Amino acid sequence: MAVSQVNLRYAMGVNMDQQDIILSAKDIEVKFDLRGQILTAIRGVSLDIYRGETLAIVGESGSGKSVFTKTFNGLLDANGRISEGELLYHGENLAQYKKEKQWLKIRGHEIAMIMQEPMTSLNPLKTIGEQIVEAIRIRDKKLSLQEAKKEALGYLKEVGIKDPERRYGQYPHEFSGGMRQRVVIAIAVACKPKILICDEPTTALDVTIQAQILKVLKEMKEKHSLTIIFITHDLGVVASVADRIAVMYAGDIIEIGMTEEIFFDPRHPYTWALLSSMPQLGIKGEDLFSIQGNPPNLFTEIKGDAFAPRNPHALKIDYQKRPPYFEVSATHKAKTWLLDPRAPKVEKPAGIARLRELKAN
Amino acid sequence: MIKYLAKRMGRSLITLFFIMTLVFILLRLMPIEGYFDNFDKLTEEQIQVGLEGMGLTDPMPVQLVHFFEDLLHGDLGVSRRYRSNVAVTEILASKIPISVQLGSMSILLSLLCGLPMGILMTKNKGKMFDKIGTLFIVFIQAVPAMVYFLFIQLYGTTLLNVPLLFDASNPICWILPVFSMSLGNTAYYGMWLRRYMVDESTKDYVKLAKAKGVSEGQIMVKHIFKNAFVPLIQYLPTSFLNTVIGSIYIESLYSVPGMGGLLVDVIKKNDNNMVQAIVLLYAIVGVIGLLLGDILMTAVDPRISLSKKGGGR
Structure with a gap:
């Protein structure tokens, strides 16, 4: 029971x-x-x-x-x-x-x-x-x-x-x-x-x-x-x-989790990009990170993952099929094919790791 | 506030002084016929004696001083040609009350019709009532007033059985002139109120009021209407006073013995003293209208402060 x-x-x-x-x-x-x-x-x-x-x-x-x-x-x-x-x-x-x-x-x-x-x-x-x-x-x-x-x-x-x-x-x-x-x-x-x-x-x-x-x-x-x-x-x-963060992109929640999970263990490439563009992560003398491209046109039907065209790690399937939620933990889930067991391993951007250091300081 | 009013009054008086000086000087350039009711029959000497008697041969500054002295005593001179040798003030006193009555009633009627019209049009924006209202407004604004005034007179008088001569003591004589006169202002108030209310209804504070649970009807009444009325209220005294001063069309159509058209009459007849007096009256009305408008604005909009510099917004 x-x-x-x-x-x-x-x-x-x-x-x-x-x-x-x-x-x-x-x-x-x-x-x-x-x-x-x-x-x-x-x-x-x-x-x-x-x-x-x-x-x-x-x-x-x-x-x-x-x-x-x-x-x-x-x-x-x-x-x-x-x-x-x-x-x-x-x-x-x-x-x-x-x-x-x-x-x-x-x-x-x-x-x-x-x-x-x-x-x-x-x-x-x-x-x-x-x-x-x-x-x-x-x-x-x-x-x-x-x-x-x-x-x-x-x-x-x-x-x-x-x-x-x-x-x-x-x-x-x-x-x-x-x-x-x-x-x-x-x-x-x-x-x-x-x-x-x-x-x-x-x-x-x-x-x-x-x-x-x-x-x-x-x-x-x-x-x-x-x-x-x-x-x-x-x-x-x-x-x-x-306490919790929901990340929205093009009219959908693409990742949701506890605050620590989103900041320290983000899974969706859009969340990565979003976090990487925080000015706090900028390195003196270098340009701040920015996400290339534009959000999709919502007048037309979106096929696959809405973020795919702006995603440097996009897979073929990202253009064809909309990803479902993949659970990372009981409180953390993300809509990205990268979490599919068959997907290739993609490393998070380096900047994300620095978030932990920032937090520690 | 009182200090501001005193200042403003002072400035208004200066404005009036300049207007009157200018008009006075310009009128001295007019032919001297205007000072005699039987100019053609007079000999050269008689005219000269007459002019001297009226002080018109004095140098201009002296005449001006005399004019303002008389004015301060409430003496606007004597009509010569409009009505021979009757004091101007007396003529005006007989005409103003009837115009004031007519004007007040018509303004009241336009407010009673125009404001609800604006509110209902806003409420039904894009729907039938709004479209009919817009049609009415466009009609009133686009068609020369004379056209529908004539129609109203033509059909109205037979319909209501109105006597041909205007009789102030007979209520039926008032209906058509008041109604005709109110049409323009009704359209005006309706149009602007709708416009301002539509503007207001998209503002953030309306969204907040909605979010806190105020019903749409209450928002209309308590928030939007009042705020939309602010820009209108400034114009209100001027429109009231202008209407009171009279309408040339209406008063001549219904032979109302009021102020309307008086200025045109006396200019045609070269009655310089009357012209002077009426221009003064118009100027005073204009100045007071603006002043009242500003005072009303401060009464309804707390952001507008007349006494503090740099205060408000």
Whole structure:
């Protein structure tokens, strides 16, 4: 009995720490209608998100990171749709949701979101207090304005805004970028969500502010037991926040694993290339590594491994058949034919090994 | 704020001073017929006596000083040819109220129709209502107003059985002029509100509001409408005052005894004092309209501060 349970968990790719799945995406495919053409932005992605974890989704611009997570709270643009797949959340299939009314139950109180641009994501004509209170009162309609205000002041304090009483009545333009992002976090937390999607929350901020915002997010996660989905293309940020990393390329998760596994034992050539292009790995006097070529055109159907044309190690089969997931460990899997037992041995780029040294220092 | 207003008022007064000086000087270049109601029958001497009596033979600067002195006493001179020897202020006082009433009602009607139209068009963007609304706007903007004004008069008067002569105490006489006058502004408000609302609805803060669970209807009302209204609100006082000043077409079509067309009349009749007074009125209305617009903007948009330099955005 015990053995079979372990096996089952192993087979489902469940983490060893007995975590339960809060959100499960199965073969999600997202299509956009663009000027009479159809663009397939997400090509059959499956992903389980565990309660209480911080999952980072990394990948270059246009790889579908944002689009994929927007399906979780129904915020796809009007010309986009989930054409296939299931999104299971608390026994409900969100992929079937059509009406705004259904999504209103999910947005905010279940799944909240922080966006990239703190400078523009607050309404310039409303005080930040009003904007937090608005979130609180959607969740808890019976709350009086006074009570909601009291609660809002608490959130402002939590995210590290000094003198909340005074700041409550101020407008967004009276805040700096970092402070605005704190307000946005306060709004998201005020919804009391189970899952918090952070869509590149630090990209628009400078490095010192980035670190502060990441710290606030970590504190919020602990305090409100959030599950965080962290979208970014900054691998430095990922290393400091994520438990698990999913690497996206051309609308698919091509490799997923625990943070250490992705950093120290990456298997997909795209992950290698991505890691090799980290400026931290650069050698003084030499050019930084960059990935040759361009991402594939998503208007046409992709045959084989989407990364093959840019992959110096590409095999013949990479151009013919799409690789399935090969399991590296119970928590680590990658979609590359290199993991097939019949594949030739290919050495990881030298730079990857230096990541360990970097970590050690 | 008060300091800013004081400064702004001061500047407005200077603007008005320059306008009036310019107009005054230009009008002195006009033929002197404009100062007599029976010029043809007068002899050379009588004219000379008349001009001296009115102080028109004095050097220009002296005349100008007299003009401004009188102006400060609320004396705009006397009409000569439009209505002989009646004080200009008296003529205006009899005409302004009716135009103000007409203008206010029509502006109110355009706001009541134009704003909901803009909102509904945004909500149904690309659908039937939006298309019908756009058709209406294009029609109003493209077809000369006179054309549909005439049609409205032609069919409206028989339909509603409106008496031929305008009677201010009879409500039925007001319907058609108010309606006709409101059409242009309705289209204007509808068009711009839709445009600004569509612009706003793609902004990041709308996405955040959605993400926190605000319904689309609430977002329309609480976020998008207010923000889209800011650029419109600046224009509001000017459009109100312009409408109040009167519409030449409408007032002549329905023989409304208001301000509309008065300027054209008095210019045709060379009544210099009347021209002066009406130009002054228009200038004041323009200046006040702009000032009110700016003040309204600061009231709705906290980013715009009139008193602080370099503040805001």
